[in-house]
Amino acid sequence: MLPETRFAIATIGLLAISMAQAQANENQLELQQNPDLWATQLGNYQGHRYSELDQITRENVEQLQPEWQFSTGVLRGHEGGPLYVGDGRLYIHTPFPNKVFALDLEDEGRIIWSYEPDQDFRVIPVMCCDTVNRGLAYADGKLFLGQADNTLIALDAESGELLWDANNGDHTIGESNTMSPLVVHDKVIMGISGGEFGIRGHMTAYNVETGEREWRGYSNGPDDEVLIDPETTLMMGEPIGESDLGVTTWPEGEWERGGGAPWGWVTYDPELDLIYYGTGNPGTWNPEQRTVDGEPADNKWAITVFARDPNNGEVKWVYQKVPFDEWDYDGVNENQLIDVEIDGEQRKGLAIIDRTGFGFLLDRETGELLVAEKYAAETNWASHYDMETGRPVVNEEFSTYTQGVDVNTADICPTAMGAKNMQPSSYSPDTGLIYAGINRICMNYEPFETNYVAGQPYVGATLTMMPAPVEEEGGMEGRMGSFIAWDPVKGEVVWEVDERFAVWSGALTTAGNVAFYGTLEGHIKAVDIETGEELWRFKTPSGIIGNINTFRHNGKQYIGVLSGVGGWAGIGLAAGLENPEDGLGAVSAFSGLDEYTKLGGILTVFALPDSST
Amino acid sequence: MSNKQSRSKHIGILSIAVLALSITTASADDQNADNQAPSEQQASQEPGSFIVKDGKVDPNTYQGYLTYTRHCQACHGPDAMGSSFAPNLATAAERRSFEEIATTIAGGLQIQPGRVMPSFAEDPSVISNIGNIYSYLKARASGELGRGRPKVIEGMQNEEEG
Numbered sequence: 001m002l003p004e005t006r007f008a009i010a011t012i013g014l015l016a017i018s019m020a021q022a023q024a025n026e027n028q029l030e031l032q033q034n035p036d037l038w039a040t041q042l043g044n045y046q047g048h049r050y051s052e053l054d055q056i057t058r059e060n061v062e063q064l065q066p067e068w069q070f071s072t073g074v075l076r077g078h079e080g081g082p083l084y085v086g087d088g089r090l091y092i093h094t095p096f097p098n099k100v101f102a103l104d105l106e107d108e109g110r111i112i113w114s115y116e117p118d119q120d121f122r123v124i125p126v127m128c129c130d131t132v133n134r135g136l137a138y139a140d141g142k143l144f145l146g147q148a149d150n151t152l153i154a155l156d157a158e159s160g161e162l163l164w165d166a167n168n169g170d171h172t173i174g175e176s177n178t179m180s181p182l183v184v185h186d187k188v189i190m191g192i193s194g195g196e197f198g199i200r201g202h203m204t205a206y207n208v209e210t211g212e213r214e215w216r217g218y219s220n221g222p223d224d225e226v227l228i229d230p231e232t233t234l235m236m237g238e239p240i241g242e243s244d245l246g247v248t249t250w251p252e253g254e255w256e257r258g259g260g261a262p263w264g265w266v267t268y269d270p271e272l273d274l275i276y277y278g279t280g281n282p283g284t285w286n287p288e289q290r291t292v293d294g295e296p297a298d299n300k301w302a303i304t305v306f307a308r309d310p311n312n313g314e315v316k317w318v319y320q321k322v323p324f325d326e327w328d329y330d331g332v333n334e335n336q337l338i339d340v341e342i343d344g345e346q347r348k349g350l351a352i353i354d355r356t357g358f359g360f361l362l363d364r365e366t367g368e369l370l371v372a373e374k375y376a377a378e379t380n381w382a383s384h385y386d387m388e389t390g391r392p393v394v395n396e397e398f399s400t401y402t403q404g405v406d407v408n409t410a411d412i413c414p415t416a417m418g419a420k421n422m423q424p425s426s427y428s429p430d431t432g433l434i435y436a437g438i439n440r441i442c443m444n445y446e447p448f449e450t451n452y453v454a455g456q457p458y459v460g461a462t463l464t465m466m467p468a469p470v471e472e473e474g475g476m477e478g479r480m481g482s483f484i485a486w487d488p489v490k491g492e493v494v495w496e497v498d499e500r501f502a503v504w505s506g507a508l509t510t511a512g513n514v515a516f517y518g519t520l521e522g523h524i525k526a527v528d529i530e531t532g533e534e535l536w537r538f539k540t541p542s543g544i545i546g547n548i549n550t551f552r553h554n555g556k557q558y559i560g561v562l563s564g565v566g567g568w569a570g571i572g573l574a575a576g577l578e579n580p581e582d583g584l585g586a587v588s589a590f591s592g593l594d595e596y597t598k599l600g601g602i603l604t605v606f607a608l609p610d611s612s613t
Numbered sequence: 614m615s616n617k618q619s620r621s622k623h624i625g626i627l628s629i630a631v632l633a634l635s636i637t638t639a640s641a642d643d644q645n646a647d648n649q650a651p652s653e654q655q656a657s658q659e660p661g662s663f664i665v666k667d668g669k670v671d672p673n674t675y676q677g678y679l680t681y682t683r684h685c686q687a688c689h690g691p692d693a694m695g696s697s698f699a700p701n702l703a704t705a706a707e708r709r710s711f712e713e714i715a716t717t718i719a720g721g722l723q724i725q726p727g728r729v730m731p732s733f734a735e736d737p738s739v740i741s742n743i744g745n746i747y748s749y750l751k752a753r754a755s756g757e758l759g760r761g762r763p764k765v766i767e768g769m770q771n772e773e774e775g
Binding site: 075076077121122124125128129130196408444446448450453456457459462464465543565566570571572574575576577578592593594598599 | 679682683684687688690691692694695696697698699701723729730731736760761762
């Protein structure tokens with residue numbers, strides 16, 4: 001059926017619309033269920049980043065070698081990764097200026113077509129943490145990309161021609177796009193960045209065929225704009241009850257610049273027909289300016305997991321991970337949808353390796369909290385979560401609100417970067433474990449009074465960072481990152497491997513019993529999925545903050561990864577961190593990233609030598 | 614801040630005009646600071662001058678640290694040491710005059726498409742502190758001031774200006 005025909009039918013009646021929806025949905029579902037393909041950034045709707053391919057195994061991975069490399073010609077941080085939808089091409093993207101390339105997999109990456117939007121560079125200064133982009137989405141012969149300047153575009157995957165564009169935000173008030181859209185039914189779902197500029201976060205659905213806006217749900221404000229019904233929307237398994245908490249839990253009008261930017265990954269459960277995502281930090285980082293009548297206030301719905309109906313945006317349930325944030329624990333980390341057994345009972349779970357240093361497990365039907373345990377041992381801002389209320393029990397010593405404005409609260413773990421940032425984890429159904437690159441960094445945090453000016457940073461805290469203390473036996477002194485295997489049900493780290501720098505790349509696991517990740521120095525590494533033992537490594541030309549993806553073409557399994565150091569890691573770690581043991585003026589004991597890697601976007605594609613397959 | 618109203622809101626201003634404006638603003642601010650501070654602060658009247666004693670600094674250099682951390686660090690990294698994409702400003706301050714640094718802060722830079730430094734001409738908290746930022750950078754460049762948040766030398770505290 002031609003796209004034009006489908007559009008014409010869809011406008012006739014409801015039945016036709018629902019048929020068209022089912023078709024678009026089926027296309028992405030069908031692609032992601034084919035193990036040969038990598039059709040969506042997280043591998044599947046559930047966010048597993050797991051592949052059933054098993055040509056590359058723990059036994060032969062040491063023979064893995066680069067087949068070809070491709071320079072994107074763009075500097076700055078390259079997040080996201082290549083898509084493979086079975087047409088013999090890899091589709092990749094770049095940070096600003098957001099080029100898109102279709103590369104011929106059968107001809108060493110020859111460029112079949114490329115696309116470069118013409119966009120207003122004045123958006124660059126409002127991108128807090130580098131001009132990153134987390135990648136393309138695909139469905140029904142179309143590629144979707146959120147340009148930095150807030151234009152959401154659809155390209156014809158065959159030709160690279162622009163099919164439509166839609167406006168998703170306004171850079172003059174600090175909004176920008178960095179996230180990868182997700183296609184669900186006949187909708188492209190897209191969030192927004194700008195949490196450091198006092199924006200008001202939103203998640204929006206656009207029509208796949210036309211780019212027309214279908215619904216928008218805000219992160220804060222009145223219920224009818226958040227799309228909450230206090231009688232039916234659940235919180236900790238019960239209806240919220242009170243109305244407009246997105247207004248009343250803020251000082252007068254502060255919700256309008258209340259942040260809650262959802263800029264991370266969106267996951268989707270096709271059976272429950274719900275999308276899941278987390279919202280970012282609440283407005284200014286100075287908690288004093290978010291109190292109500294001089295008392296801490298929840299600042300809803302910042303740092304909250306939302307479960308929404310993708311058809312109309314209605315909120316099924318919410319879980320606020322950090323009410324009244326005092327540390328910038330931006331709650332956008334991905335929600336992995338995993339089916340688990342707890343106390344002999346099958347549960348539809350939702351797992352988060354969260355910014356806060358806690359690993360959460362929720363019931364994804366109701367939003368009830370099932371598990372909350374520390375995956376980063378140094379985590380000290382809260383002692384634990386109260387499982388009845390779902391709220392953290394904050395350690396007063398590390399409460400930047402209790403310590404006060406213009407007071408430097410020292411040695412808070414983790415840092416505002418989070419014990420894990422945007423780097424997406426992997427879940428292996430074979431082991432039942434989650435594999436994640438994490439950050440081992442702590443901070444000093446000093447809130448200060450700040451004024452809101454549209455389009456200017458609205459931060460209100462200064463912070464300095466240092467490597468986390470090494471608490472586990474045999475840990476690497478001065479290490480700033482680890483790669484861990486996490487049991488989401490027991491809430492335990494099964495094994496961890498230390499790295500010199502934060503591990504800022506997305507992980508991959510495969511049926512070949514291998515886990516892959518990248519390092520900020522530029523290594524791609526393969527480790528034994530059961531022990532973490534290193535099996536293979538290759539030094540790519542620049543640090544890796546992209547995700548490692550895998551696919552099969554003409555019988556051969558490939559591994560693809562974008563290098564290109566940058567992102568917040570490239571800002572915070574370039575010169576190295578302070579050693580808290582050193583006095584002022586002492587030379588830092590900890591190495592700077594700058595000594596290991598420089599800018600440059602490169603795609604590297606690996607495979608086993610023909611003789612071994 | 615009394616000099617706010619003199620700030621122009623027009624975007625299309627020539628950078629030379631912005632520079633002139635910013636220097637006026639900065640020096641006016643220095644005079645204000647001078648009126649409030651004891652005589653020991655004389656040394657930090659000139660943009661780029663600073664006092665470091667036992668890791669502590671004069672109030673203007675401290676104000677420069679705060680302004681840097683709030684507005685510059687997001688690209689130029691903690692403690693002026695650079696990021697993966699933006700240069701180390703302590704090193705830059707060794708080579709560049711106050712006029713050059715002030716021109717860049719006020720007018721911005723486009724090095725190549727996609728490599729852009731924004732203009733801070735419309736941000737009073739930056740523009741009124743260019744001289745202080747320069748003092749902080751010079752203090753870092755000298756090697757006398759280490760990393761992190763310095764304290765103000767006792768007896769030199771002046772009134773905080775948010």
